[in-house]
Amino acid sequence: MNAEQLRKGIEEAVLAVRERRPLAGSVTNGVTTDFVANAQLAVGGSAAMVYLPDEGEALVAAGDAVYVNMGTLLPVHEQTIPAVVKAAHAAGKTCVLDPVGIGIGQLRTDILSALKPFKPRIVRGNASEIIALAGLWELEGDASELGRAHGVDTTDAVDAARGAACALARYTGGAVAVSGEVDLVTDGTTIVHVQGGSELMERVTGFGCSLGGVCAVYAAVVDPFTAALAATAHYNVAGLRAAAAHAAPASFKQAFLDELYRIQPAGIAHCELTVE
Amino acid sequence: MNAEQLRKGIEEAVLAVRERRPLAGSVTNGVTTDFVANAQLAVGGSAAMVYLPDEGEALVAAGDAVYVNMGTLLPVHEQTIPAVVKAAHAAGKTCVLDPVGIGIGQLRTDILSALKPFKPRIVRGNASEIIALAGLWELEGDASELGRAHGVDTTDAVDAARGAACALARYTGGAVAVSGEVDLVTDGTTIVHVQGGSELMERVTGFGCSLGGVCAVYAAVVDPFTAALAATAHYNVAGLRAAAAHAAPASFKQAFLDELYRIQPAGIAHCELTVE
Amino acid sequence: MNAEQLRKGIEEAVLAVRERRPLAGSVTNGVTTDFVANAQLAVGGSAAMVYLPDEGEALVAAGDAVYVNMGTLLPVHEQTIPAVVKAAHAAGKTCVLDPVGIGIGQLRTDILSALKPFKPRIVRGNASEIIALAGLWELEGDASELGRAHGVDTTDAVDAARGAACALARYTGGAVAVSGEVDLVTDGTTIVHVQGGSELMERVTGFGCSLGGVCAVYAAVVDPFTAALAATAHYNVAGLRAAAAHAAPASFKQAFLDELYRIQPAGIAHCELTVE
Numbered sequence: 028m029n030a031e032q033l034r035k036g037i038e039e040a041v042l043a044v045r046e047r048r049p050l051a052g053s054v055t056n057g058v059t060t061d062f063v064a065n066a067q068l069a070v071g072g073s074a075a076m077v078y079l080p081d082e083g084e085a086l087v088a089a090g091d092a093v094y095v096n097m098g099t100l101l102p103v104h105e106q107t108i109p110a111v112v113k114a115a116h117a118a119g120k121t122c123v124l125d126p127v128g129i130g131i132g133q134l135r136t137d138i139l140s141a142l143k144p145f146k147p148r149i150v151r152g153n154a155s156e157i158i159a160l161a162g163l164w165e166l167e168g169d170a171s172e173l174g175r176a177h178g179v180d181t182t183d184a185v186d187a188a189r190g191a192a193c194a195l196a197r198y199t200g201g202a203v204a205v206s207g208e209v210d211l212v213t214d215g216t217t218i219v220h221v222q223g224g225s226e227l228m229e230r231v232t233g234f235g236c237s238l239g240g241v242c243a244v245y246a247a248v249v250d251p252f253t254a255a256l257a258a259t260a261h262y263n264v265a266g267l268r269a270a271a272a273h274a275a276p277a278s279f280k281q282a283f284l285d286e287l288y289r290i291q292p293a294g295i296a297h298c299e300l301t302v303e
Numbered sequence: 304m305n306a307e308q309l310r311k312g313i314e315e316a317v318l319a320v321r322e323r324r325p326l327a328g329s330v331t332n333g334v335t336t337d338f339v340a341n342a343q344l345a346v347g348g349s350a351a352m353v354y355l356p357d358e359g360e361a362l363v364a365a366g367d368a369v370y371v372n373m374g375t376l377l378p379v380h381e382q383t384i385p386a387v388v389k390a391a392h393a394a395g396k397t398c399v400l401d402p403v404g405i406g407i408g409q410l411r412t413d414i415l416s417a418l419k420p421f422k423p424r425i426v427r428g429n430a431s432e433i434i435a436l437a438g439l440w441e442l443e444g445d446a447s448e449l450g451r452a453h454g455v456d457t458t459d460a461v462d463a464a465r466g467a468a469c470a471l472a473r474y475t476g477g478a479v480a481v482s483g484e485v486d487l488v489t490d491g492t493t494i495v496h497v498q499g500g501s502e503l504m505e506r507v508t509g510f511g512c513s514l515g516g517v518c519a520v521y522a523a524v525v526d527p528f529t530a531a532l533a534a535t536a537h538y539n540v541a542g543l544r545a546a547a548a549h550a551a552p553a554s555f556k557q558a559f560l561d562e563l564y565r566i567q568p569a570g571i572a573h574c575e576l577t578v579e
Numbered sequence: 580m581n582a583e584q585l586r587k588g589i590e591e592a593v594l595a596v597r598e599r600r601p602l603a604g605s606v607t608n609g610v611t612t613d614f615v616a617n618a619q620l621a622v623g624g625s626a627a628m629v630y631l632p633d634e635g636e637a638l639v640a641a642g643d644a645v646y647v648n649m650g651t652l653l654p655v656h657e658q659t660i661p662a663v664v665k666a667a668h669a670a671g672k673t674c675v676l677d678p679v680g681i682g683i684g685q686l687r688t689d690i691l692s693a694l695k696p697f698k699p700r701i702v703r704g705n706a707s708e709i710i711a712l713a714g715l716w717e718l719e720g721d722a723s724e725l726g727r728a729h730g731v732d733t734t735d736a737v738d739a740a741r742g743a744a745c746a747l748a749r750y751t752g753g754a755v756a757v758s759g760e761v762d763l764v765t766d767g768t769t770i771v772h773v774q775g776g777s778e779l780m781e782r783v784t785g786f787g788c789s790l791g792g793v794c795a796v797y798a799a800v801v802d803p804f805t806a807a808l809a810a811t812a813h814y815n816v817a818g819l820r821a822a823a824a825h826a827a828p829a830s831f832k833q834a835f836l837d838e839l840y841r842i843q844p845a846g847i848a849h850c851e852l853t854v855e
Contacts, residue, residue, distance in 0.1 A: 052456030054500060058612040058628050061336040061471075064508035069552050074508060076334050087435050101630050102655055103378055111304035131641075132634035156769070230840060232616035232626060236535070243598030276621050320625070336610040340784035345828050350784060352610050354653050356682035365683075408608055561827035564782060 028217055033256060034296040040249045042232035045071040049247035050214040052077065052086025053240055054111050056098020056127070059233030062280075063094075066237035069287040070245030070261060078103055082244050083111035087118060092249035092254075095147070096125040100134055100178045109141050116145040121201065121246035121254070123149040129159045139163055148201030148251040151239045154188035157205050161191035166198050170267035185211050189218065201251035204242065206235055210259050214252035220300040221256070223263025225270035238262050241287075260298040266289055304493055310572040316533035317415060318566035321347040324475040325523035328353065328362025331389050332374020332403070335509030338515045338556075339370075342495035342513035345563040348520030348536060354379055359387035363394060366463055367523035368530075370516045371423070372401040376410055385417050392421040397477065397522035397530070399425040401515040405435045409545045415439055424477030430464035433481050442474050461487050475525035480518065482511055486535050486565065490528035497532070498575040499539025501546035503555045514538050517563075536574040540566055580769055585808060586848040592809035593844035597623040601799035604629065604638025605792055606663050608650020608679070614832075615646075618789035621839040622813060624796030635663035639670055643799035644806075647699070648677040652686055658749055661693050667820045668697040673753065673798035673806070675701040676847030677791040681711045691715055693752035700753030700803040706740035709711070709757050713743035718750050737763050741770065753803035755792065756824045758787055762811050766804035774851040775815025779831045785787050790814050793839075812850040816842055 028036075029227040050073040055063055055165045077083055078101065087093050093115050095108055122289050124147035126139055127182035141224040150160060161167045196215035205211040209267035210221045228234040228259035238258060268290070269282035326349040331339055340350040346482040353359055354377065363369050369391050371384055383453040391398035400423035402415055419440045426436060437443045443466050461483035468479040472491035486497045514534055521530035545558035545568070592758055602625040607615055616626040630653065631636055639645050645667050647660055667674035676699035695716045702712060713719040719742050720730035743754040748767035757763040762773045780786040790810055793828030797806035815843075818844070 056628075057333055057609055057630075058616055058626075060761065061337055061508065061613055064334055065552065065556075065739060068506045068508060071578065072721070073406075074334075075403075076332075076375055078333075078375055079408055081408060082376070082404075082411070085407045099628055099630055101377070128629075128634075131629065131637045132631055133625075134631060135634070230620045234615065247831070275840050277833040277836035277840075281553040281557060281833060284553035288551050288553075333609055337613055337784065340610055341828065344782045344784060351608075351683075352608075352651055353680075353683065354609075354651055355684055358652070358680075358687070361683045377653070557829040557833060560829035562829050563662060564829075 028302070030300060030302050033219065033300065033302065034163060036253040037251065037257045037260050038292045038296035040245050040253055041261065041295050043248040044244055045072065048073055049244060050075065050090035051092045051094055051240065051243035051247050053094040053096065053243070054078070054083050054104070054107055055094060056236060058099060059236040062233035062237045063240040065284055066287060067240045067244050069284050070241050070244055072247070080106045080110040083107050084114045087111060087114040087120060092121040092123065092243045094123045094243035095237050096239055097129070097135055097139065097251065098127050098236060100132070105138065108138050112142050112145040112147055112210060113118035121149060121243070121251050122147040123151060123239050123243040123246060125151065125236060126156050126160045126203060129156050129163070129296050136163070146199040148199050148256050149204065149242050149246060150195050151204040151206070151242055151255070152198070153235065155186050155208050157188040157195065157203060158191045161194050164196040164198070167191050169192050185209060193218070200215070202255040204237065204255040204259055210263065212256045212259050218303040220301045221254060221259045223264050224266035225279065227270055227276050228266060230276040231280045234303050235244050236294060257295070260300065261287060264298050304578070306576060306578050309495065309576065309578065312529040313526065313533045313536050314568045314572035316374035316521050316529055317537065317571050319524040320520055323482050323524060324349055325520060326351065326366035327368045327370055327516065327519035327523050328356070328366050329370040329372065329519070330383055331370060331372035332361050332512060333515065334375060335512040338509035339516040341560055342563060343516045343520050345560050346517050346520055348523070354383060356382045356386040359383050360390045361553050362385060363390040363396060366396040368399065368519045368540040370399045370519035372512055373405070373411055373415065373513055374403050374512060376408070381410060384414050388418050388421040388423055390503055397425060397519070397523060397527050398423040399427060399519040401427050401512060402432050402436045403428065404412065404430050405439070405509065406468050412439070422475040424475050425480065425518050425522060425531050426475070427480040427482065427531070429482050429511065432460050433464040433471065433479060434467045435447070437470050439505055440474070443467050446577040461485060469494070478531040480535055482514065486502045486539065488532045488535050494579040495532060496577045497535045497539050501555065502541060503552050504542060506552040507556045533571070534575065537563060537566070537571050540574045580854070582852060582854050585840040585852065585854065587834070588801065588805040588849035589809045589812050590844045591848050592728040592797050593813065594798055599800060600625055601629065601796060602642035603644045603646055603792065603795035603799050604642050604715050605648065605658055605795070606630070606635050607648035608654070608788060609790065610651060611788040614785035614789045616632035617836055618839060619792045619796050621836050622793050622796055624799070630659060632658045632662040635659050636666045638703050639663060639672060644673040644675065644795045646675045646795035646813040648679060648788055648791055649681070649687055649691065650679050650788060652684070657686060662695040663776060664694050664817060665698055666847065673795070673803050674699040675702060675791050675798060676702060676813045678708050679704065679787065681708050681715070686841045688715070700751050701756065701794050701798060701807050702747050702751070703756040703758070703794055703807070705758050705787065706737050709740040709747065709755060710743045713746050716750070719743045719746040731744055737761060745770070754807040754809040756811050758790065764808045764811050764813065770855040771808060772853045773811045773815050776818035777820055777831065779828050780818060782828040793827060809837040809847070812852065813839060813847050816847050816850045839850040
């Protein structure tokens with residue numbers, strides 16, 4: 028696909044979300060739920076967060092995509108997260124997985140290992156997390172990569188995750204979005220680099236988590252690759268605009284959410300992107 | 304009661320909250336706790352949120368009203384929510400119940416069914432939720448209504464919930480507040496329609512949840528009907544003012560919280576309301 | 580130590596945090612996680628929140644300080660909180676303890692009692708909480724003080740907690756920070772009073788919790804007393820500046836977070852402080 032086709036797909040996705048207000052339910056972490064829900068609402072979607080297994084399955088049934096974020100595990104997540112990813116897979120609906128915190132604690136590793144057969148169609152993370160997940164699933168690298176990604180800090184540049192991202196996308200048959208200074212989105216074949224955003228995104232919690240939630244909103248109306256790309260473009264353009272007017276983190280975050288809501292589809296589609 | 308009497312009650316309630324800073328403890332959902340607490344503080348109350356059964360009972364004992372929101376159930380809520388609603392009933396204190404998410408999952412239905420004997424004196428929800436709760440409690444309609452309210456979306460107009468709202472209010476001996484384009488507040492006899500607010504309230508998570516928390520703050524100083532009405536009026540006036548200055552969701556939310564704090568009692572009492 | 584030496588320590592701490600971006604993991608309450616994380620990021624640190632025991636231990640190992648806040652206990656905290664405070668003690672790393680809600684429920688009392696041998700090197704709370712904790716640990720006063728501190732309200736003035744604060748600091752060999760109209764920070768010998776802030780801090784949830792989180796960020800780079808003092812100074816100066824521009828709670832909070840990020844080290848070091 029060339030850039031023109033990708034831009035057309037992005038624009039149609041943005042329009043479709045604003046028209047249909049799709050529900051993308053979430054099983055997500057406790058730190059950033061407010062930001063995730065508000066970002067999903069700002070782009071035009073609907074939001075619902077749950078903790079219990081059967082409630083997660085109900086959200087899969089009620090929506091056309093679902094978001095699973097590993098952030099702040101509770102004991103109940105041992106049942107809920109696999110149940111939700113499995114239900115999405117069985118129903119042929121896109122599950123967006125954010126493997127944040129991969130490498131911290133045993134339960135996180137156990138759950139992520141158990142998710143492999145259910146092929147979440149979008150995986151979103153920073154470079155370290157994508158490399159670690161591809162290693163854990165033995166798609167590229169090895170499980171010893173787990174040690175590189177502890178906590179929420181990025182220790183690798185986006186480019187280092189290119190092979191892992193492609194391997195993951197080919198395995199799931201979906202897409203992978205790697206967040207960094209320049210973001211990378213791939214379906215395993217085409218690789219797109221998206222520029223924009225702001226360094227201030229690192230000074231506010233939840234930009235990564237909420238991007239995952241917005242990927243799920245887009246995935247409720249278009250294919251995983253277009254969804255990951257539209258969400259990434261939307262974030263980069265909104266981040267650029269917000270940073271143009273605000274130089275401190277809290278006012279930047281507020282302006283960012285306002286921009287998510289305000290930007291016209293054509294403005295999102297004309298983000299700075301390059302295709303390999 | 305006529306409009307003049309209602310306005311007088313609202314103004315007195317606003318003054319009483321600002322003077323006494325009453326505590327209204329909450330067992331509430333994880334997505335919107337920050338918004339609930341900040342709204343309760345902005346109107347002049349005090350806030351405390353807990354998860355454990357004996358802590359919920361301690362908050363009932365420490366305050367004059369309590370707020371229970373069904374949003375994001377955890378296993379512990381199976382004990383905590385009935386314990387808190389029961390304790391409030393036994394102590395003759397107002398419990399505000401928000402049956403959000405009614406119809407998602409088995410535990411939510413089980414807990415809501417178990418709450419019936421403890422008659423929470425204020426129920427707040429959107430039209431679908433109020434209709435579903437009245438059906439579940441077999442006060443009007445039937446339990447098949449559960450299927451109509453899944454998630455946090457309103458599928459019915461406020462007017463469709465008029466019968467269910469009155470039936471619920473008569474059953475509990477308290478009040479019901481139905482949120483929508485025009486809000487409805489009733490004690491089972493008098494029906495008040497309150498206008499104001501903004502469509503932007505649907506593009507931000509937690510306006511409904513935090514209104515429930517503010518109902519509890521007011522219920523700590525006045526009767527349930529006046530409390531539900533004062534909180535609804537406060538929200539509508541603050542929403543109107545915030546929307547007059549801000550056209551995007553995040554800046555709107557911030558201005559709304561500021562307005563909750565700023566508006567004078569007379570300004571709240573002079574909201575746009577009609578009485579049947 | 581005299582004021583000049585203290586100011587020098589504060590300035591160096593602020594510089595060190597901005598250079599090293601230290602991780603201070605948290606086991607903290609569900610109401611204010613977003614505020615805690617954003618404050619930690621705004622001052623220059625890194626943030627990660629967890630619930631499970633082994634994840635808490637992993638965060639102790641990964642960072643140089645850790646934050647434990649008792650706010651909204653879940654059943655899992657019975658294991659996690661003691662495990663984390665014990666791990667920090669064993670590793671010789673500073674644990675910051677916020678005993679918020681001391682006196683509500685049995686589990687909170689049981690956990691706080693169990694923490695005594697592990698001497699968290701910084702304790703932060705309002706006057707009632709500090710008095711109650713010193714009583715519970717039988718360092719000063721007695722356990723009947725528990726009854727005085729219920730919920731999040733301050734019922735005692737900071738000066739009333741002077742003895743309890745010094746007793747706690749001497750017992751842990753660290754520092755205690757008491758929040759109030761004028762804050763008090765002590766290492767058990769030197770007592771520092773820090774002025775600034777704003778009354779609006781009481782109209783927004785999480786100023787106390789997030790101050791605890793920022794104490795942990797500073798404690799990752801300097802000794803407990805300097806860390807508690809630097810965090811307290813940072814909060815007071817940012818609060819003063821934000822209040823100079825904003826008179827309502829939500830815009831005040833946003834400006835406060837922006838100021839945390841913006842203020843230069845010398846500006847923080849020149850806060851209004853007096854030493855006894």
